[in-house]
Amino acid sequence: xxxxxxxxxxxxxxxxxxxxxxxxxxxxxxxxxxxxxxxxxxxxxxxxxxxxxxxxxxxxxxxxxxxxxxxxxxxxxxxxxxxxxxxxxxxxxxxxxxxxxxxxxxxxxxxxxxxxxxxxxxxxxxxxxxxxxxxxxxxxxxxxxxxxxxxxxxxxxxxxxxxxxxxxxxxxxxxxxxxxxxxxxxxxxxxxxxxxxxxxxxxxxxxxxxxxxxxxxxxxxxxxxxxxxxxxxxxxxxxxxxxxxxxxxxxxxxxxxxxxxxxxxxxxxxxxxxxxxxx
Amino acid sequence: xxxxxxxxxxxxxxxxxxxxxxxxxxxxxxxxxxxxxxxxxxxxxxxxxxxxxxxxxxxxxxxxxxxxxxxxxxxxxxxxxxxxxxxxxxxxxxxxxxxxxxxxxxxxxxxxxxxxxxxxxxxxxxxxxxxxxxxxxxxxxxxxxxxxxxxxxxxxxxxxxxxxxxxxxxxxxxxxxxxxxxxxxxxxxxxxxxxxxxxxxxxxxxxxxxxxxxxxxxxxxxxxxxxxxxxxxxxxxxxxxxxxxxxxxxxxxxxxxxxxxxxxxxxxxxxxxxxxxxxxxxxxxxxxxxxxxxxxxxxxxxxxxxxxxxxxxxxxxxxxxxxxxxxxxxxxxxxxxxxxxxxxxxxxxxxxxxxxxxxxxxxxxxxxxxxxxxxxxxxxxxxxxxxxxxxxxxxxxxxxxxxxxxxxxxxxxxxxxxxxxxx
Amino acid sequence: xxxxxxxxxxxxxxxxxxxxxxxxxxxxxxxxxxxxxxxxxxxxxxxxxxxxxxxxxxxxxxxxxxxxxxxxxxxxxxxxxxxxxxxxxxxxxxxxxxxxxxxxxxxxxxxxxxxxxxxxxxxxxxxxxxxxxxxxxxxxxxxxxxxxxxxxxxxxxxxxxxxxxxxxxxxxxxxxxxxxxxxxxxxxxxxxxxxxxxxxxxxxxxxxxxxxxxxxxxxxxxxxxxxxxxxxxxxxxxxxxxxxxxxxxxxxxxxxxxxxxxxxxxxxxxxxxxx
Numbered sequence: 001x002x003x004x005x006x007x008x009x010x011x012x013x014x015x016x017x018x019x020x021x022x023x024x025x026x027x028x029x030x031x032x033x034x035x036x037x038x039x040x041x042x043x044x045x046x047x048x049x050x051x052x053x054x055x056x057x058x059x060x061x062x063x064x065x066x067x068x069x070x071x072x073x074x075x076x077x078x079x080x081x082x083x084x085x086x087x088x089x090x091x092x093x094x095x096x097x098x099x100x101x102x103x104x105x106x107x108x109x110x111x112x113x114x115x116x117x118x119x120x121x122x123x124x125x126x127x128x129x130x131x132x133x134x135x136x137x138x139x140x141x142x143x144x145x146x147x148x149x150x151x152x153x154x155x156x157x158x159x160x161x162x163x164x165x166x167x168x169x170x171x172x173x174x175x176x177x178x179x180x181x182x183x184x185x186x187x188x189x190x191x192x193x194x195x196x197x198x199x200x201x202x203x204x205x206x207x208x209x210x211x212x213x214x215x216x217x218x219x220x221x222x223x224x225x226x227x228x229x230x231x232x233x234x235x236x237x238x239x240x241x242x243x244x245x246x247x248x249x250x251x252x253x254x255x256x257x258x259x260x261x262x263x264x265x266x267x268x269x270x271x272x273x274x275x276x277x278x279x
Numbered sequence: 280x281x282x283x284x285x286x287x288x289x290x291x292x293x294x295x296x297x298x299x300x301x302x303x304x305x306x307x308x309x310x311x312x313x314x315x316x317x318x319x320x321x322x323x324x325x326x327x328x329x330x331x332x333x334x335x336x337x338x339x340x341x342x343x344x345x346x347x348x349x350x351x352x353x354x355x356x357x358x359x360x361x362x363x364x365x366x367x368x369x370x371x372x373x374x375x376x377x378x379x380x381x382x383x384x385x386x387x388x389x390x391x392x393x394x395x396x397x398x399x400x401x402x403x404x405x406x407x408x409x410x411x412x413x414x415x416x417x418x419x420x421x422x423x424x425x426x427x428x429x430x431x432x433x434x435x436x437x438x439x440x441x442x443x444x445x446x447x448x449x450x451x452x453x454x455x456x457x458x459x460x461x462x463x464x465x466x467x468x469x470x471x472x473x474x475x476x477x478x479x480x481x482x483x484x485x486x487x488x489x490x491x492x493x494x495x496x497x498x499x500x501x502x503x504x505x506x507x508x509x510x511x512x513x514x515x516x517x518x519x520x521x522x523x524x525x526x527x528x529x530x531x532x533x534x535x536x537x538x539x540x541x542x543x544x545x546x547x548x549x550x551x552x553x554x555x556x557x558x559x560x561x562x563x564x565x566x567x568x569x570x571x572x573x574x575x576x577x578x579x580x581x582x583x584x585x586x587x588x589x590x591x592x593x594x595x596x597x598x599x600x601x602x603x604x605x606x607x608x609x610x611x612x613x614x615x616x617x618x619x620x621x622x623x624x625x626x627x628x629x630x631x632x633x634x635x636x637x638x639x640x641x642x643x644x645x646x647x648x649x650x651x652x653x654x655x656x657x658x659x660x661x662x663x664x665x666x667x668x669x670x671x672x673x674x675x676x677x678x679x680x681x682x683x684x685x686x687x688x689x690x691x692x693x694x695x696x697x698x699x700x701x702x
Numbered sequence: 703x704x705x706x707x708x709x710x711x712x713x714x715x716x717x718x719x720x721x722x723x724x725x726x727x728x729x730x731x732x733x734x735x736x737x738x739x740x741x742x743x744x745x746x747x748x749x750x751x752x753x754x755x756x757x758x759x760x761x762x763x764x765x766x767x768x769x770x771x772x773x774x775x776x777x778x779x780x781x782x783x784x785x786x787x788x789x790x791x792x793x794x795x796x797x798x799x800x801x802x803x804x805x806x807x808x809x810x811x812x813x814x815x816x817x818x819x820x821x822x823x824x825x826x827x828x829x830x831x832x833x834x835x836x837x838x839x840x841x842x843x844x845x846x847x848x849x850x851x852x853x854x855x856x857x858x859x860x861x862x863x864x865x866x867x868x869x870x871x872x873x874x875x876x877x878x879x880x881x882x883x884x885x886x887x888x889x890x891x892x893x894x895x896x897x898x899x900x901x902x903x904x905x906x907x908x909x910x911x912x913x914x915x916x917x918x919x920x921x922x923x924x925x926x927x928x929x930x931x932x933x934x935x936x937x938x939x940x941x942x943x944x945x946x947x948x949x950x951x952x953x954x955x956x957x958x959x960x961x962x963x964x965x966x967x968x969x970x971x972x973x974x975x976x977x
Contacts, residue, residue, distance in 0.1 A: 053880055071883040083877040087899045087975040096895070100885035132976035150885070356941055383778040385928035385937055389847075396845035492941040515943065518748040585776030588942040596746060603746035 002065070004029040004186055005050070005154060010059035012045055019045065020213040023059070025205055027154070030184040034197040036245065037207030038253060043190045044080075044158055050188060051077050051156050064153055073101050076152035078160045082143040084131040090142045091127035094118060094149050101150040117145040121175055137168035141175070148179060157189040161196065170229055173199055177227070194245045198238065199227055204245065209253050217248060346550040347400070350377060350557065353384040353393055354403035356587045357491055357509035358597050359430045359538035361577060362564040362618055363403050364587070368580045371564040375556040381586070386490055387460040391418055394543060400550075401557065403429065404541030407462040407630045409653050412541075416639060417462065422544035425622045425654045426554070427561055429538040433597070433616030434465060434528035435513040436472070438505035439498055439521070443606065446525060448476035457489035457497065457506035464528075464537050467633040469507040472531055474699040475681050480637075481701070498522050509537070510597040510616065511589050516605070518593050523605025527615055532680045534619075536626045558662050561620065566668050568618040574598040620663065622654040624674040625687035632694045638701035646690045723757050730756035755946040763946035764953070778938070780930065782954065788930040789920050790958075792848075796855025797916045804860045804912075805905065808867025809893065812901075818868060829861040833919040837926055851923040851931075858919045859912040866908025870901030902973035910966035917959045932958075 003026035010023040019042040027033050037043050048054035050061050052071040061068040063075065071077075084093050094114035099105070105113075118127050121141040131139055140160055147155055161169045173196060180187060180200075191197055197204050201221055208216040222237050232238055354360040364381060366372050372379040382399070384390050391412060393399045409423040438446070445451075451473070458466040470480040480486055489497055491512045497503045499521045506512075507528070516522035528535060540561055547554045567573055578594040581587050587594060596602035600615040627650035634640040656674040663670040678685045685693055694700070755763075771783035811818050833854050840850045840857075874897050882892045898905075924933025932955055939947035 051884060053883060071880075071886065073884070073886050075884070077880075077884045079877055079880070081877065083875075083881050085878060085881070085896065085899070086977045087902075087973075097885050100887055130975070380777050382929065383938065385926060385934075389841075389927065392841055393847065398845075398847065492943060495943060518746075519943065520747060583775070583779070584938075584942075585779035588779075588938055588944075590748065590942075592746060592748075603743050607743065609743055609746065 003027060004031075004064060005188070006062040007046075007050065008060050008062070010046060010049060010056045010061070012042055012049075013057045018212045019210055020207070021058075022214050025215055025218065027186060027188060027203075029186055032180060032185075032187045032189070032200055032202045033205060034201035034203075035188065035190045035205045035207065036192060036194065036197055036249070037213065038192075038209050038249065041207045041210045041213035043207055047156050047158050047188065047190050051075050053077070073150055074153040076147035076150055076155050078140075078143045078147045078155070078157040080158045080160065080162060082131070082139040084139055084142055084146075086131050089128050089130055090118060090123060090134065090138075090145075091115065093131070093142055094146045097146045097150050114145075114149055117149040118142070120148070120179055121145045121172075135168075137164050137172060140164060141172060144172070144176065144179075148183065148185070151183075154186040154188065157187065159190050159192065161191075161193070169196075174229060176200065181225075194242055194249070197245070198223065198241055199229060199232055206245070206248050206253070208255075216253065219244070345376060345553045345556060347553045348378055350379045350400045350553065351382060351398065352379055352401050352403070353382050353390050353399040355387065355390065355491075356383055356589075357538075358511055358581075358587070358594065358616060359433060359509050360403040361568055361581060361598070362429050362561050362620075363540065364581045365568065365577050366560050366564040368586075369564070369567075369577070371560045371567075374563075375560045377553070377556050377560060379557075379560075383586075387463075394423070394541065395419070395421055397543075397545075400546050400553075401426070401540060401542040404539050405460055405463040405465075406536045406539040406626070407464065407467065407634065408460075409539065409541045410627060410630055410634070410649065411462040411639070413653050414640065414642075414644070414649065416634070423653070424542050424544060424547065425539040425627070426542045426547075426558060427540045427565070427620040427659055428536045428622050428626075429540060429561075429565070429618070429620075431534050431536055431617050431619050432527070432529040432614060433510055433537055434468070434507060435510070436469070436505060436507045436525045436528075437494075437498070437513040437516045437522045437605075438525045439501070439503075440523060440605070442504060443523065448473060448478060451476075451478055451504075452483045454504040455485045455487065455502070457487050457494050457503045457508065459491050459494075459508055460488060461639065462634070464535060464630075465507045465509065467630065467637075468528060468531055468535065470637060471633065471680065472507075472526075474697065477699075479699050495519060495521060511587070511593045514593045514597050514602060515589070517603055518590065520605075524602075527612060529612070529614060532678065533614070534617075534678070535680075536622075539622065555662065558659070559666060562659075562663055562666055562668060565618045565620045566666075571599075571613055620659060620668075621671060622656050622659055623671075623676060624650045624654050624656050625676055625678060625685070627651075627654040628675075628687045628690050629678060629680070629685055632690045635702055636694055636697060636700040641702075646687075727756050727758070730754050755949065760946045760949045760953075763944075764950035767947065767950060782932070782935060782951070785930060785932045785935045786954070786958065789924065789932045792852055792924075792931065793855060793913075793916045793920050796852045796920075797859055797913060799852070799856040800860040800912060800916070801863060801909065803856075804863035804908075805867050808864045808905075808908075809871050809897070811864070812868035812871030813897075815872075818872070825861065825864065829865075831858075833858045833922055834926070837923060841927070847927045847929070851920065851927055854923050855916045855919050859916040862911035862915065863905070863908040866911070867901065867905045870904030870908075871897055873904070874900040899973070899975075903970060903975070906966065906970040906973055910963060910970065913962050913966055914959065917955075917962055921955055 005027035007026070008024045011021040012019040013021070023046060025033070035043050035046065045054060045056075049056045050063075050068065052068045052075060068075070084090075085096065088096060091111065091114055094117055095110050098110045098114050102110070115124075115127060118124065121144055123138060123141055123145065126134065126138060131142070134142070140163075143160070147157075161172060164172070177200060179185070187200075189200065198221060202225075203221060204219040205215050206217040206219065207213050219241070222241065223232065223235055352363060354363050367379060367381050384393065384402075387405065387408070390399070390402050390404060391408065394402050394404075395412070395418065404423075404425075406425060406428065409425045411417055412421055412423045414420065456469060458469055460466065466486070469486065473480045473484065478484060487503065489503070489506070491508050494503070494506045494508050494512050495516050498506070498516055499519070505522070505525065513522075513524055517524060528537075540557075542554065542557075568577055575595060575598075578591060578598045582589055582591045582594045597616055600613040601609065601611050602615070604610050624647070628646045631640065631644060631646050631649060635644075651674075660670040660672075660674075675687045677687070767782050771781040773779075773781040774784070811821055836854045836857055837850070840853050841847065844850045844853060878896055878900060879892075882896045887896070920931065921933040921936065924931035925937045928934045928937060932951060936948055936951045936955075939951065
């Protein structure tokens with residue numbers, strides 16, 4: 001069966017400077033994939049290309065059998081800085097997206113649909129507030145609600161929790177996990193937070209450093225689904241995975257710089273020895 | 280000659296009068312005959328071989344239907360426009376069946392523009408303006424006429440109080456003077472006056488164009504040393520104790536024209552009856568204004584905010600000729616300002632020679648032709664006779680300007696006789 | 703209890719006003735009466751000796767004008783309320799025309815750097831031309847003096863709105879536009895729902911400035927063209943050297959200008975947003 005999302009041979013160059021090249025990966029329907037890497041490796045650009053907001057110098061992206069040629073309601077985006085329209089209330093912000101998706105709906109239907117998603121991110125009671133009256137975490141939740149409300153084929157998140165404090169981040173990660181489980185959303189998320197990746201992702205893509213960055217490793221998350229923040233670190237495999245990822249970021253990412261060893265590294269997923277049989 | 284009673288009666292009398300004048304042009308003979316046999320007998324005799332009845336009917340019909348009921352006439356709020364202005368509150372327009380809107384206008388350039396673009400049907404103008412406009416000097420050319428002169432005399436040279444001891448024009452080198460407009464009698468008379476005293480108006484002094492109300496303010500501020508301007512702004516300078524009246528324009532040329540009723544040729548052609556009614560209104564108003572006993576009443580009518588918007592004492596002093604001169608004396612010059620509608624062709628020729636003299640008029644012109652085209656002396660004479668007003672038989676006469684005689688038959692010689700000139 | 707900061711600034715303003723009035727009054731006190739032995743002569747000379755009228759005289763004259771604010775004493779003599787109505791009407795018309803040109807054009811210019819660069823030189827050259835310089839040209843070509851004033855208002859007040867709209871539209875945050883793109887928002891909806899509200903505060907500032915200019919221009923234009931309006935009123939009173947009326951009229955002009963500005967400030971608050 002063909003993969004839901006297929007990224008093939010992406011290359012981004014500005015004149016002589018090649019940011020990344022030979023980037024390719026797949027995402028299955030309902031899969032949550034995280035992309036981790038240092039700054040400057042071009043991960044945001046890859047996300048934008050998949051979303052259709054940017055065009056790569058070479059390569060293509062295929063989503064559900066159709067090539068990506070521009071932005072679309074099929075690919076919802078949660079931006080790094082929430083990107084809420086500041087003159088609209090939280091409800092109206094989400095409603096704006098809902099209206100874009102289903103222009104023929106009545107006002108009541110739009111409003112109740114938007115309200116449902118705001119409830120999902122636990123913002124009930126704050127829907128009339130303008131973004132300036134909301135905290136950073138709340139604004140990001142609205143962004144998430146907005147992206148989910150249009151029920152896109154795939155969701156793209158660009159370091160959505162980077163600006164939040166640890167506590168808020170944790171709470172919202174839980175919410176995101178719940179929604180994704182409930183909706184079986186296909187997700188591609190960029191993060192630099194290893195713990196977050198382990199919590200949320202089914203598969204983790206590791207990018208080498210730029211210039212001429214590429215996907216260095218693809219790591220399956222051996223921790224089974226149904227992960228929670230509270231229990232995840234009790235699993236012994238957690239720290240193995242975590243160490244592996246951190247080692248990559250600290251040491252191995254540099255080795256793969258300038259395209260060295262890209263080909264070899266990409267193919268082999270790391271298998272961790274199982275202590276006990278997975279459920 | 281009773282001309283009371285209905286308009287019809289007036290017209291009847293007018294027709295009879297014109298006919299009589301044509302048949303018996305010599306006044307004394309005519310009057311003897313009338314005395315001898317009485318007008319009734321005379322006219323019934325005439326009607327035997329001249330269809331008076333038809334003529335009267337024709338005249339009445341022609342003067343009946345007005346093409347326009349409402350007419351726009353512009354004016355600048357100075358006393359020169361007295362006949363045009365007073366005809367509104369004192370009912371001279373209404374008597375001719377006209378509804379006239381006299382519109383106060385901010386300046387001469389605006390008057391010219393609004394006449395050219397037909398926002399005004401006719402307007403108060405400086406008498407040189409129709410000549411300039413018809414010749415295309417300073418604007419695009421359009422045939423414009425002087426249908427009647429509004430006022431004669433009535434201007435003055437006013438000087439700043441500090442020049443009380445400096446009244447000899449020969450001492451005026453380097454001073455600054457103001458006039459209301461380039462194509463004005465004020466400008467031409469001032470230049471004439473200066474030149475007669477050996478001062479070159481372009482080289483020895485500075486002459487600026489300043490709107491009349493700003494003349495007083497400029498005088499107070501010391502920006503100008505004096506001006507030859509229209510009333511009531513000379514009297515106003517005395518009233519504000521800023522300046523004194525150095526010379527009345529009457530002393531330069533007694534009977535000089537100043538302002539006129541300027542009418543575009545198109546208006547006369549398209550609306551002959553309305554124009555006739557307009558002329559009648561203004562000519563009768565002018566005649567009324569000529570009489571000294573009416574001046575106070577007229578001052579009261581035209582001083583308020585809707586017209587001149589000037590203090591009543593100022594306007595009274597101008598119109599009655601009993602005025603404070605700014606030097607501590609009360610003077611009594613009843614002829615200070617006067618009103619006479621007849622547009623002498625010789626006046627037009629004089630204006631043309633002066634426009635040529637100072638370089639405003641550069642092309643060669645046939646003085647007589649232009650004068651006769653623009654100043655409607657013949658037309659005015661006919662209408663004035665119909666109204667029973669005295670009208671001169673000639674259209675040209677000699678004028679005395681500062682002691683020198685101007686012969687309209689010899690304009691070129693006159694022009695060449697000046698020591699100071701630009702052409 | 704110490705008065706709050708709002709009260710204190712109001713009191714300071716008031717004090718300043720009173721001081722200025724007092725200085726004005728003192729400066730315009732008539733000098734010692736000059737002897738004019740001849741009573742007859744004196745009767746023919748005006749009463750006031752000093753040049754500028756004092757505050758009392760202006761107040762009295764102003765009161766007279768206000769009492770007869772709606773009078774119609776003839777073609778050339780109308781009450782000040784009627785003149786104000788004429789002026790405001792012209793301003794409204796000219797401003798609206800300018801707005802209908804400036805905002806769409808500004809949108810167009812702001813959306814495209816190419817268009818902006820192409821049109822910018824013309825904007826910069828035409829912008830500084832004073833209304834008094836446009837008047838003669840307009841009068842000569844348009845030939846109707848009332849249309850002429852409206853044209854001059856329009857041509858002078860179009861620039862701040864145009865420039866500000868272009869600037870506002872050009873500075874809309876990239877990410878809001880990206881949101882619209884990912885939601886496949888059509889261009890017209892994007893213009894009205896994203897670009898316009900985003901640029902609205904800047905556009906409204908431009909409108910506020912333009913209104914100030916329009917009010918300024920109408921007074922100047924009416925002084926030149928005349929007939930009706932507060933500018934004509936000033937000219938008419940100037941003709942009579944009635945400075946008290948002129949000063950009163952200046953006060954009215956200033957007050958109305960301030961009210962117009964306050965109105966637009968209020969509108970600005972309506973469309974403002976915090977990020």
